[in-house]
Structure formats: C-alpha cells, structure tokens
Amino acid sequence: MSMHSEELLPEIENRKSVTNWRNAPIRSEHWDLMLEAARRAPSSWNHQPARYVLVTDREHIQRLSQSLHRTNGWAVNAAALVVLAATPEDDDRVAGKDYYLYDCGLSMMSMIYQAQALGITSRQMIGWDEEQVKGCLMIPSRYRVVVITAIGYVSDSLASTKLADWKRTLTGQQKRYNAQHTVYWQRWGEGGSSLR
Ligand SMILES: Cc1cc2nc3c(=O)[nH]c(=O)nc-3n(C[C@H](O)[C@H](O)[C@H](O)COP(=O)(O)O)c2cc1C
Incomplete structure (x- = not known):
C-alpha cells in the first residue's frame, strides 16, 4: 500500500490567517516543534539567515504592539509575536536579488505549517515601524525585520x-x-x- 497521500495536506487545506485566539500561552513542547520546523527549512548554500525573537510576555507584547500599524491592533491578543530578523550579509545576492528574504520566507512558512498541525493559527504582518520594532527588541542595526507573525491557539x-x-x-x-x-x-x- 502506498504511504503517499493523494490529497492536499490538511495543514495546507486548513491554514488561514485568523486572529480569533484562545487566551492560552504556547506550550513549550509546541515551541520546540515549531522552532525545529523553522530550523530545518532549506536555504541558499545552507546560509540559514533567519533569526527569531519570540515575544511571549504580555507586557512585552503590549510594548511591541505600539510599533504596529493601527490596522494591526488585533495583534495585542496573540499568545506570542514571532519576530523574524535577518541581515542580507548572511546570505547570497545574485544578480541584484537578495536571497535572505526568500530563505526567511521558507523558514517562516515551515514554522506556520507546523503550528497549524498543532492547532495554532497565525497571521503574518508587515505593517509596523521597523526602527521602533528594532529599538523595542534591541535588534542590532545591520539586521532587517523581515516579518512579524502573531500566533495563538485557535478559539474553540x-x-x-x-x-x-x-x-x-x-x-x-x-x-x-x-x-x-x-x-x-x-x-x-x-x-x-x-x-x-
Ligand atoms: C508577507 C505578509 C505580510 C502580511 N501583512 C499583513 C498585515 O500587516 N496585516 C494583516 O492583517 N495581514 C497581513 N498579512 C496576511 C494576508 O493579508 C493574508 O495572508 C492574505 O490575505 C491571505 O489570507 P490567508 O492567509 O488567510 O489565506 C500578511 C501576509 C503576508 C504573507
């Protein structure tokens, strides 16, 4: 019997960027799995440019939320804000194309599908003030903030x-x-x- 499913993976089928979260912190074993999924993502020449700052503390989430665009106010209710930062120097630039962005996207997507499998939904954001985010999280100046992903267990x-x-x-x-x-x-x- 074939071990291969002929159907779309449930995580792909079910993933959606929704923000109706339950008020519950992400379990530590779920963090381990999500971070492992992100870590295993492929990257150009295995450069692995993605760096993560995980903001889980309510006070820190509130502080970081002040750097978000007002349309992203819902993020304050997330169980965690996953901030993905990287520097172009850590990856390839080919014909003017910076591959750190592509490689970071692969890593984040990998994390998001693993999260989905654990009942954790996510919503990515690019609506924020980069300098404010960097200042708030003490991210070194040569790094760029690529994306912030709000996550939480979906409400029942x-x-x-x-x-x-x-x-x-x-x-x-x-x-x-x-x-x-x-x-x-x-x-x-x-x-x-x-x-x-
Ligand atoms: C790079 C990126 C940036 C995004 N930025 C925002 C954002 O700032 N605010 C927001 O509410 N949604 C944001 N989204 C969510 C998209 O609007 C959403 O993924 C898209 O509408 C498709 O919906 P789905 O993810 O539910 O399939 C972003 C998604 C991506 C991938």
Missing part, C-alpha cells in the same frame, strides 16, 4: 470561528488566482493539461 468558540470566517470572506482573503493565471507549461504563456 463557534461564534468566534464564524465571525473570523465571515471577516475572511468579506475581505476576499480566501480568494486565489486560478492556475491558468499563474502557471504555464513548457513555455511562458502556454497552458492546458494536454501539455503536461
């Missing part, structure tokens, strides 16, 4: 889940381009399953 209240899903639908968050728009086969502009 049906009403809050419905509201989160309704908000998501209202803002069209679940929408994706279909493959005809983003995927070509053999050559740019060519499509159709007959070309596979």
Whole structure:
C-alpha cells in the first residue's frame, strides 16, 4: 500500500490567517516543534539567515504592539509575536536579488505549517515601524525585520470561528488566482493539461 497521500495536506487545506485566539500561552513542547520546523527549512548554500525573537510576555507584547500599524491592533491578543530578523550579509545576492528574504520566507512558512498541525493559527504582518520594532527588541542595526507573525491557539468558540470566517470572506482573503493565471507549461504563456 502506498504511504503517499493523494490529497492536499490538511495543514495546507486548513491554514488561514485568523486572529480569533484562545487566551492560552504556547506550550513549550509546541515551541520546540515549531522552532525545529523553522530550523530545518532549506536555504541558499545552507546560509540559514533567519533569526527569531519570540515575544511571549504580555507586557512585552503590549510594548511591541505600539510599533504596529493601527490596522494591526488585533495583534495585542496573540499568545506570542514571532519576530523574524535577518541581515542580507548572511546570505547570497545574485544578480541584484537578495536571497535572505526568500530563505526567511521558507523558514517562516515551515514554522506556520507546523503550528497549524498543532492547532495554532497565525497571521503574518508587515505593517509596523521597523526602527521602533528594532529599538523595542534591541535588534542590532545591520539586521532587517523581515516579518512579524502573531500566533495563538485557535478559539474553540463557534461564534468566534464564524465571525473570523465571515471577516475572511468579506475581505476576499480566501480568494486565489486560478492556475491558468499563474502557471504555464513548457513555455511562458502556454497552458492546458494536454501539455503536461
Ligand atoms: C508577507 C505578509 C505580510 C502580511 N501583512 C499583513 C498585515 O500587516 N496585516 C494583516 O492583517 N495581514 C497581513 N498579512 C496576511 C494576508 O493579508 C493574508 O495572508 C492574505 O490575505 C491571505 O489570507 P490567508 O492567509 O488567510 O489565506 C500578511 C501576509 C503576508 C504573507
């Protein structure tokens, strides 16, 4: 019998950026798994540029939240804010393209799917003042803040889940381009399953 599933992974199927969290800290064994997932991510020449600052203390979350764009005020309710910082010097630049950003994205995505498997939902953010974030967390000046991800255990209240899903639908968050728009086969502009 094949060990390979022919279906989309549940973590991919179910992941969504929602912020209806339960008021519970992230368990330490769950941190271990998420951080291991992030650590195992591939990177160009194995440079591993991602550095994480994990903000879990309520007082620190509140302080960091002051550096966020006002539309990201919901983040103050997260169980933790995961701040991903990196410096371009730690990774490749090829033809003007800085790969530290790509490699950091791989690491964060890996963490997010592991989190999802543990019942932890996440919402990434780029709406914040970088200098304020760096100042607040004492991140050295040569590092760039790449993304901040708010995480928490998803609420088990049906009403809050419905509201989160309704908000998501209202803002069209679940929408994706279909493959005809983003995927070509053999050559740019060519499509159709007959070309596979
Ligand atoms: C790099 C990045 C930055 C984002 N920045 C914000 C943000 O500042 N505020 C916010 O509410 N959501 C932010 N999001 C969440 C996106 O809006 C969300 O991922 C997108 O609408 C797709 O929805 P889904 O993740 O539920 O599938 C960000 C997501 C990514 C990947």
